[in-house]
Amino acid sequence: MSINLANLFGFFRFHKEPEHAQVKAIQLLQTMQWSKLCWDKSWEDIIEIDSLLPKTSEKYPIKLEDNEYYAEEGKAYILWLPPHSELNGWWDKRPSEILKSYVLEGTLSNPSSNYEKREYFFDFQILERKRLMDFFFEALETKVSPLYEIGQIDGSSKPQWQEAKSLQKFNLGDYLYLTGVESETYLELILSSKNNRLCVHYSAFLPMSSNYETMITKYYLNYEEQKLIENVIGKATYMKDDSIKALESNQIYGAEYW
Template sequence: MSIVLLQTMEWSKLSWNQSFEKVIPIDLLLPKTGSVYSVNFSKNEDFVEKGTAFILWTPPHSELNGWDDKRPTEILRSYVLKGFLKPVDNTALTYDFKVESRAKLIDYFELADEEYESPLSYIGQPDGTSRMQWKDTGKVLMSKVGDYIYLSGSECETSLEIILSREAEKICVHYSATLHLPTFYDTKITKYYLSNFEQDIFEHLISKAVLIEDNSYKGVLESQVLGAEYW
């Protein structure tokens, strides 16, 4: 079963000054297991409910600018926080969040069961057909991150992100984010093998993508993250 991720909580606001230091021990920033944090979500995630939730945590630079801005390798330093949400102010989408566990995002890829329903966004057309949004993206950015391929793009007012891997002749989706503006976000950890139609599209996107060169973490310890550059 796919894991729905929430991603509009801005964790850097809880450690703003530290987030801009040159190099930071990750444990100084990463929410601690057993602790309770006041979290706030945007209207793009107004479907949030009381109960167990999975929230994405990314290093400060990627949180403020996106993985596709200079540092896609921060995917390897991104985490999933599993915990319990308790409403504080439903109107403001404010909750208390007790962290029950935390694990690297890429480790969660191994926990997902295989899915047979595509996590990709398809838009209904007037003639009754549907159109995959990735098919009509303009500029696509790509990075090779460990064993994975990261792509980002946009179609109309929707931002799109995906993390893929190749297994023999097939491409597997591990992470899919469809960030509709101004409406809802749909972010999932999954294990879905692209259909032949979808794979043809992504092979084309990969072939035309602009490669992001990222050497930012050369010499940086696994236990550290770089501070944000933000303007």
């Protein structure tokens, strides 16, 4: 049987996987405690954000925990949170600080580690900084779901959000912050809705004793996923947050506790 090579090449050209199915999420590192570089100032009552934010073109010595799976030399994106949220989580009293969180883009170099303390050390040269929610527009649409699955005894799996407890939510204008806990794992999503379809822009999987995975993405939930997350949203309680009151856009409150 003869094969027409032109037709064969044409088949692969027109039947290749769509580009949005190949797109990967932007992985973030988030265990660097930037507040440790300006500890006293991080506890002041009201702080100008620029006085805390790491500066572009500067190089900083940083420390990451060993559950940062994506920590390696080269290009990196690191999440910067206001001190209270950095030390306690967005879910602790101040989810509005998501609006004043940033992504720092730069280069990691000079790696070293402390095996006993489970820590990684790098130099981080900052090339650019951008508000987290502005950075959402950097992500291309993907078909790779950011929802994590739990393996079952019978070999099947189910979404981790299905078993999540302590569900909370907070409105962020056009976005919704959703958080919960499954076993010893904190879960976070930031979503938007377009034409009645939910889109995930931020997803964090933060287990106590395993690898973190924090990502910026652009993923529209499929039918089953949307039903699940809508159910989770319906069960979640609204978070109260008055911390944004009486503050200018360039100000934050300092940390209250750790």
